[in-house]
Amino acid sequence: xxxxxxxxxxxxLLREKVVLKQDVLEVMxxxxxxxxxxxxxxxxxxxTEILKLRRKIAVDYQERSEYxxxxxxxxxxxxxxxxxxxxxxxxxxxxWKNSYVQQNPGNAFCGKIYIYNFLTDSFRFNRGxxxxxxxxxxxxxxxxxxxxxxKRQLGVLFNDFPNEVLDRQKLKKIVEHAIHYSMDFDxxxxxxxxxxxxxxxxxxxxxxQAKIATGKRLGFRFQADKNKVEMP
Numbered sequence: 056x057x058x059x060x061x062x063x064x065x066x067x068l069l070r071e072k073v074v075l076k077q078d079v080l081e082v083m084x085x086x087x088x089x090x091x092x093x094x095x096x097x098x099x100x101x102x103t104e105i106l107k108l109r110r111k112i113a114v115d116y117q118e119r120s121e122y123x124x125x126x127x128x129x130x131x132x133x134x135x136x137x138x139x140x141x142x143x144x145x146x147x148x149x150x151w152k153n154s155y156v157q158q159n160p161g162n163a164f165c166g167k168i169y170i171y172n173f174l175t176d177s178f179r180f181n182r183g184x185x186x187x188x189x190x191x192x193x194x195x196x197x198x199x200x201x202x203x204x205x206k207r208q209l210g211v212l213f214n215d216f217p218n219e220v221l222d223r224q225k226l227k228k229i230v231e232h233a234i235h236y237s238m239d240f241d242x243x244x245x246x247x248x249x250x251x252x253x254x255x256x257x258x259x260x261x262x263x264q265a266k267i268a269t270g271k272r273l274g275f276r277f278q279a280d281k282n283k284v285e286m287p
Contacts, residue, residue, distance in 0.1 A: 075161050076141040078197040083166030084121075086195055086221060087137040090168065091118055093227050094126050094135070097234070101128060113175060127175055131237045134187070136169040155200070155217035165194040170205070172237040188240070190233050195221055206240075208232050 098116035105112045115127040122137040143163045144150050156163045170190045177185035191205025194216075201221040203213035209232050213219065 071161075075164055075197065079141045079164055079166050079195075080139075082197055082199060083137060083168070083195060086166075086199075086226070087122070087124075087135075087168065089223050089226055090135060090230070091124050093223065093230055094124055097227075097230065098126060126234070128234065128238065130175050131234075132173045132175045132178060133190070133233060133237055134169075134171040134173065136171070138167040138169065141166055150202075150216060153217045162196055162198065162200065165196045165201075168193040168195075170233045172233075172240065190236055191229070193229060201225075203229060205233070206236050209236065 095116050098114060101114045105114055112129050113127055114129070115125075117125045117127075119125055122139065124135045126133045126135070141164050143160075143165070150156055150163055169192055171187045172190045173187040174185060176182070177187075191203050191209040193201060193203050195201045199221045200216055201213065201219055202216040203209050205213075209229065212232070213225070213229060219225070
């Protein structure tokens with residue numbers, strides 16, 4: 056039995072896996088550009104509607120970098136992050152059970168976009184101890200097949216990876232569902248016993264606002280809220 060030269064194996068990996076990952080990243084950059092345009096469009100639409108209400112309601116859109124975009128609507132701020140790496144899935148993941156991936160395992164390599172929800176005041180008052188919540192993760196492969204892991208409808212409507220191909224219309228629906236979930240996900244006052252003591256220094260330095268950790272469900276243990284500001 057002949058053993059392949061390690062150099063030949065490296066070249067083979069360069070031809071296959073590295074090129075594949077580059078193809079995925081190229082697709083993801085295009086998807087994220089479309090996402091930014093959609094966020095800007097939603098911002099303009101909401102701004103127009105708010106003017107009709109004659110109310111002072113914060114609506115803002117910021118493109119912080121090539122990999123990050125932020126949409127603020129009243130009390131909610133949604134942060135969209137494009138991961139710079141490409142991922143596949145562990146062997147027991149559901150993705151391996153469909154013929155689309157079984158016939159070509161390269162189709163399982165995906166880029167990721169994270170959608171986080173924060174309280175707007177967390178940024179406004181510089182509250183570094185506040186927590187955000189992972190609303191959803193969008194996975195897209197080189198052929199733009201996609202699925203979403205997420206809260207409520209996000210995880211139900213967009214889970215046909217073998218057949219669903221991402222376009223701007225579907226991307227806008229994903230964003231709209233993320234916004235709806237975030238705005239409908241109200242903050243609870245944490246249980247009294249979960250509140251931390253406050254030092255005199257914090258009061259004297261007028262920094263109490265920044266030191267009290269706040270999150271929509273802080274202090275409550277829900278199965279759905281285990282994924283707080285993590286980037287797996």
